[in-house]
Amino acid sequence: MSADVLRRNNVTVIGQGQQPLMLAHGFGCDQNMWRFITPAFEAEYRLVLFDYVGAGKSETEAYDLRRYSQLDGYAQDVLEICAALELEKIVFVGHSVSSMIGLLAAIAAPDYFERLIMIGPSPRYINDDGYIGGFERQDIDQLLDIMEKNYIGWAHFLAPLVMQNPDRPELGQELEESFCSTDPTMATRFAKTTFYGDNRSDLAKVTVPSLILQCAEDAIAPTEVGRYLHRHLPHSTLTLMAATGHCPHMSHPEETVQHIKTYLEAASLTSTYG
Amino acid sequence: MVNLGSNPTSASQNVDPMLEQAPCGFLSVRDDGIIEYVNGTLCQLLGWEPGTLHGQNVIAILPMASRIFYQTHVFPMLRMQESASELYFSLRSRSGQDIPILANGVRQQRHGELINDYVVIPIRQRMQYEDQILRAKRMAEAAIGAQKQAEATLKQQYERAVALGQITQHIRESLDLPQIFAVAAQETRQGLGADRVGIFRFTQANEGADEAVGGGFVSEAVTPGVDAVMAAQVPHHGFGDHYRSIRARGGTLAIRDLHDLDEMPPPAEVTQLFSQFQVQATLVVPLHKGPELWGLIVIHHCQGPRYWQGVEVELVEDIAVQLAIAIQQADLVKQLQVELLERQRAEARLTEINRELQHATGLLEQLAHIDPLTQIANRRRFSDRLDEEWNRLSRDRLPLSLLLFDLDYFKQYNDTYGHQLGDDCLYTIAQAAQGVVGRPTDLLARYGGEEFAVILPNTHRQGAIAVAQHIHQAIAARAILHRASAVSNQVTLSLGLSTLTPSRELTSTVLIQQADQALYRAKQQGRNRTVVFDPAVFDSGYDPDPLPPAL
Numbered sequence: 001m002s003a004d005v006l007r008r009n010n011v012t013v014i015g016q017g018q019q020p021l022m023l024a025h026g027f028g029c030d031q032n033m034w035r036f037i038t039p040a041f042e043a044e045y046r047l048v049l050f051d052y053v054g055a056g057k058s059e060t061e062a063y064d065l066r067r068y069s070q071l072d073g074y075a076q077d078v079l080e081i082c083a084a085l086e087l088e089k090i091v092f093v094g095h096s097v098s099s100m101i102g103l104l105a106a107i108a109a110p111d112y113f114e115r116l117i118m119i120g121p122s123p124r125y126i127n128d129d130g131y132i133g134g135f136e137r138q139d140i141d142q143l144l145d146i147m148e149k150n151y152i153g154w155a156h157f158l159a160p161l162v163m164q165n166p167d168r169p170e171l172g173q174e175l176e177e178s179f180c181s182t183d184p185t186m187a188t189r190f191a192k193t194t195f196y197g198d199n200r201s202d203l204a205k206v207t208v209p210s211l212i213l214q215c216a217e218d219a220i221a222p223t224e225v226g227r228y229l230h231r232h233l234p235h236s237t238l239t240l241m242a243a244t245g246h247c248p249h250m251s252h253p254e255e256t257v258q259h260i261k262t263y264l265e266a267a268s269l270t271s272t273y274g
Numbered sequence: 275m276v277n278l279g280s281n282p283t284s285a286s287q288n289v290d291p292m293l294e295q296a297p298c299g300f301l302s303v304r305d306d307g308i309i310e311y312v313n314g315t316l317c318q319l320l321g322w323e324p325g326t327l328h329g330q331n332v333i334a335i336l337p338m339a340s341r342i343f344y345q346t347h348v349f350p351m352l353r354m355q356e357s358a359s360e361l362y363f364s365l366r367s368r369s370g371q372d373i374p375i376l377a378n379g380v381r382q383q384r385h386g387e388l389i390n391d392y393v394v395i396p397i398r399q400r401m402q403y404e405d406q407i408l409r410a411k412r413m414a415e416a417a418i419g420a421q422k423q424a425e426a427t428l429k430q431q432y433e434r435a436v437a438l439g440q441i442t443q444h445i446r447e448s449l450d451l452p453q454i455f456a457v458a459a460q461e462t463r464q465g466l467g468a469d470r471v472g473i474f475r476f477t478q479a480n481e482g483a484d485e486a487v488g489g490g491f492v493s494e495a496v497t498p499g500v501d502a503v504m505a506a507q508v509p510h511h512g513f514g515d516h517y518r519s520i521r522a523r524g525g526t527l528a529i530r531d532l533h534d535l536d537e538m539p540p541p542a543e544v545t546q547l548f549s550q551f552q553v554q555a556t557l558v559v560p561l562h563k564g565p566e567l568w569g570l571i572v573i574h575h576c577q578g579p580r581y582w583q584g585v586e587v588e589l590v591e592d593i594a595v596q597l598a599i600a601i602q603q604a605d606l607v608k609q610l611q612v613e614l615l616e617r618q619r620a621e622a623r624l625t626e627i628n629r630e631l632q633h634a635t636g637l638l639e640q641l642a643h644i645d646p647l648t649q650i651a652n653r654r655r656f657s658d659r660l661d662e663e664w665n666r667l668s669r670d671r672l673p674l675s676l677l678l679f680d681l682d683y684f685k686q687y688n689d690t691y692g693h694q695l696g697d698d699c700l701y702t703i704a705q706a707a708q709g710v711v712g713r714p715t716d717l718l719a720r721y722g723g724e725e726f727a728v729i730l731p732n733t734h735r736q737g738a739i740a741v742a743q744h745i746h747q748a749i750a751a752r753a754i755l756h757r758a759s760a761v762s763n764q765v766t767l768s769l770g771l772s773t774l775t776p777s778r779e780l781t782s783t784v785l786i787q788q789a790d791q792a793l794y795r796a797k798q799q800g801r802n803r804t805v806v807f808d809p810a811v812f813d814s815g816y817d818p819d820p821l822p823p824a825l
Contacts, residue, residue: 028346032354096346135338142339149362149408150347195342217307219333219341244306244331246345250353251305 002084009050010057011081014038017045019269020087024078026096026120027194028187030056033095036253040261045091050081054186063186071097071197075104082112089114091269093260095249096120096220097194104199106208115267116210117260120246121229122221123199131200134222140195144188151184200232209235211263213256217244237263294324299375299394304387305353307331316394321368337366348379352390356381365394374398430585437465438592445596451604455493458597462573463495466586470496470551470574472503473597476567489569500576501551526587527558531579555580559590563601571597645720647697648704656719656727660782663715663731668776675738677728678789679745679769682801684724686758687765699754699765700724706748710741727789735773735806742769742804766802768793773807 005011012031015021021041023034031049038047051058052074067073078101082090090113094102099121106113125133126140210233214226223240230238239259243252293300299316303309312320312327320327320335327334333341340363351358357380364372377392444457455473463471476489494504532548532555547553555575561568571594643655651659660676667674681687681703688696704720711718711728721727728745730738746767754765770793774785788807796805 026346029350033350035354135342139338139342142337143342146339146343146363150343217331217333218345219336219338220345244308245349247350247353250350251307 005077005080005084008053008059008062009077009081010059011085012049013046013085014049015042015045015047017041017043019045020048020085020090021045022048022078022082022087022090022092022102024092024094024098024102025051025055026094026098027190029095032056033247033250037249037257037260040253040257048081048085048087048090052190053077054183054190060183060186063183065189068186068189069193071101071104071193071199072108074101074193075108078102078105079109079112082109087112089269091115091117091264093117094119094121096122096246097190097197100197100199100202103202103206103210107202107205110207113208114269115264116206116208117213117263118210118229119213119249119256120215120218120221121212122225123203123229123232124197125195125220126198128198131228132222132224134220134225135195137196140191143195144191147188147191148184151187203229203232204234206233207235209267210237211259212236212238213241213248213259214238215241215243215245215248218246220246239263299392299396301332301377301392301394303332303390303392305349305390307333309335310389316365319367319373319396320365335365337364337372340364340366348377349390352379352381362397430583434585434589434592437461438589438596441465441593442596445600449604449607451601452493454597454600454604456495458571458593459493459495462571462590462593463497465589466573468497468557468573469500469576470494470503470553470572472572472574473561473569474572475569491572492569497576503547503551503574525560526591527556528582528587529556530581531555533579552576554578555582557582557587557590559587559594561594561601562598563605568598568601645704648701648720650704650708650726651717651719653719653721656717656721656729659717659719660729660785663729664776664782664785667731668778670732671775672732673734673773673775674785675730675733675735675741675771675773676785676789677730677738677742677745677769677771678721678786678793679726679728679742679767680793680797681724682761682766682768682797683756683759687756690756690758702752702754703749703765703767706752707745710744710748716741733773735771738771738773739804739806742771745769746802746804761800761802768796768801769804770794770796771804771806 010031015038023031023038025031025033030051034049038049041047053062053064053068054060064073067076078092081087082105088111092102092106092113092115094100094116096119099116099118100123102113102116102118103121106116122133124131125135126137127133127135212226212229212233214221214223216223226238226240230236241248241252241255241259243255245251249256294314296313296315299319300311300313301309301316302311309327309330309332312322314324317324317327332344336344343363348358348361348363351361357378359378361377361379362374363377364374366372374397376395376397379390379392381388381390383389441458441461444461445454448454448457459471459473462468471494472491473493474489475492491504494502496502532545532553548556551574553574553576555578557573557575559571559573561570571590573590643651643658645652663674681699684696684699687699691699700720704718704726707726707728708718711730713730715731717729719727719729728741730741733741746769749765749767752765756763756765759766770789770791772785772788772792774780774788776782776785788809792805792807796803799805
């Protein structure tokens with residue numbers, strides 16, 4: 001069972017420390033995205049990386065449309081990995097939608113988790129009455145259209161046409177592989193689950209302390225969303241980053257590492273653990 | 275590789291004029307999203323003055339959806355893989371127009387910093403192409419899907435029609451309801467691959483609106499190895515009740531999984547029954563007789579939950595219609611049988627009455643022709659018969675003889691022995707004479723008071739004389755004492771005889787007159803004798819020798 005889970009989610013464990021630091025990638029990516037910050041933690045932490053089913057090198061045959069039509073399904077995967085590795089007192093770092101996945105896991109099984117660190121989180125992306133998420137529903141519909149064209153249309157029959165590169169037929173294949181999710185159905189499903197979701201009512205149920213890393217000029221998770229989250233999430237700390245964009249661990253790895261370390265040191269969750 | 279100017283802060287002034295006016299767009303973006311360079315071609319496309327986009331965040335030229343795609347796909351790919359090709363998204367012009375583009379990106383070091391460079395091709399026309407191709411593809415897929423669906427539906431409908439045809443035929447082969455139910459249950463079970471098919475009948479006594487519904491299974495078919503509900507004789511009151519509460523919402527009840535009933539959970543005793551008989555899924559279809567709910571077709575599936583397909587439900591509903599017809603027909607047959615039986619009884623009764631009537635009529639007729647005292651034919655019968663024989667024998671030209679006889683001194687007998695014994699005497703004489711007059715066509719009748727007549731058709735004079743002698747002997751043999759008789763000490767008689775071959779010119783009266791004349795002579799000549807009428811003698815006044823009473 002545990003071996004199945006580890007294979008299913010392509011779980012990788014690195015680092016020389018004992019304190020578990022679980023790194024969960026966001027929508028559109030896989031565990032490779034963490035490689036700019038993992039060197040800073042390897043010596044002191046036990047780093048647990050994985051791919052969600054449908055992303056990276058996960059087992060796509062394990063994909064279950066019903067299970068992954070809700071973030072709870074992904075949270076269940078996280079808990080199964082925790083159980084398989086017999087982890088305790090985990091520091092969970094989630095990017096973007098993974099912040100919400102970690103939050104749901106921490107509500108379901110708070111005993112596993114010591115801290116939640118959320119990078120660019122949002123409990124709801126679509127604007128609602130009195131709530132600013134940043135998007136309208138048609139924006140998300142358009143995103144799905146863009147994704148479909150990128151994953152299916154171009155890759156399969158338009159790319160060779162546009163590229164005018166008949167001597168390089170492998171190009172189309174390369175293009176497909178360059179996306180972190182190879183299956184358009186799963187990627188589209190993940191996008192819907194992520195961007196049509198609403199986890200605002202879950203926030204008050206969280207008991208695990210958390211850090212919100214809010215980027216400047218984040219087009220996906222605006223600063224208002226970070227503030228909203230901080231207001232409604234018990235035991236949360238809000239850190240406004242100088243980094244711009246939505247992926248500070250890739251665009252500004254040093255600053256990201258610094259904020260995480262500062263937070264964990266304050267919580268006495270460094271190499272002294274164990 | 276792209277050749278940018280030596281000073282990044284004044285890139286726009288120092289860029290290669292070739293790049294500035296290249297036929298494709300060119301865009302340089304730092305990791306933090308700040309635009310470092312946009313070439314003149316792209317500026318023009320987006321409606322910005324050359325150089326004005328420099329220093330702005332890239333999200334300024336991205337529509338909302340493309341912002342997400344840029345942050346979740348474009349930048350991460352370039353960051354992790356150093357290059358990316360054929361990325362499709364849109365740019366937003368200054369006037370707010372979205373321009374679909376394809377971008378190839380490469381991440382390269384320049385002046386000690388890593389910059390993300392993109393070559394941008396607007397693809398509106400290609401997009402339209404592609405949209406058309408995608409639409410056509412979707413339509414083709416939809417059409418193929420629809421065709422497959424239509425074929426599958428057609429096939430299902432065909433199979434259903436065949437199955438229904440078979441079951442209907444088998445149902446119609448019989449008028450016997452138990453047999454019909456057995457066939458229907460068995461074939462429905464096989465057709466659906468179900469584990470148990472039962473025909474449930476509501477008891478008529480409980481058809482009232484709010485009473486508990488009673489009933490039981492009247493027929494059942496089960497998969498080998500599956501328990502029969504019927505054999506266990508389960509009272510299904512609760513079930514019928516439950517069904518009725520559900521029925522208010524529509525005829526058929528299809529339950530995919532009885533363990534997962536969130537609405538209208540059945541009562542505990544029903545759940546217990548389901549569990550006792552391992553029922554996992556059930557399909558219940560009402561059976562009607564005319565407007566009333568007669569019963570149910572109850573189908574159980576025991577191997578696991580089962581989704582009842584529309585085509586399966588329709589099949590069972592069609593079978594229910596056929597059974598409803600059969601039930602109605604069986605009812606009619608029963609009614610007809612009752613009527614037939616009643617008719618047969620009525621006919622039998624009528625026959626009986628007719629027979630009685632005939633008997634009564636015969637009795638009446640007999641009474642009309644029989645002399646009550648002597649129990650032989652009366653005068654009326656005598657006259658009818660004589661006329662009949664006269665006509666018949668005149669046609670056949672055969673002889674007819676007539677005897678007339680009187681008891682001698684009967685008045686004195688009555689005076690001596692009284693009327694009661696006189697009557698007894700007449701009776702005895704009649705019975706004695708009757709014993710002699712043996713042929714079916716012969717007739718002995720009481721002609722008057724103590725006078726009797728014998729018609730002897732097809733009899734010559736000699737035959738008639740013989741009968742007359744026999745009568746004398748029979749009377750003598752009875753030896754009825756007659757003290758007051760002048761000719762004997764017992765009862766005797768005088769007899770006149772005549773024989774004629776009847777003809778249409780004459781009537782039977784002639785024969786009577788002749789016999790009467792002969793009788794008169796017999797009395798004149800001393801009684802206790804027979805006188806045969808002879809025309810010659812009678813006309814000439816000749817008195818022949820009388821025949822003695824016994825020869």
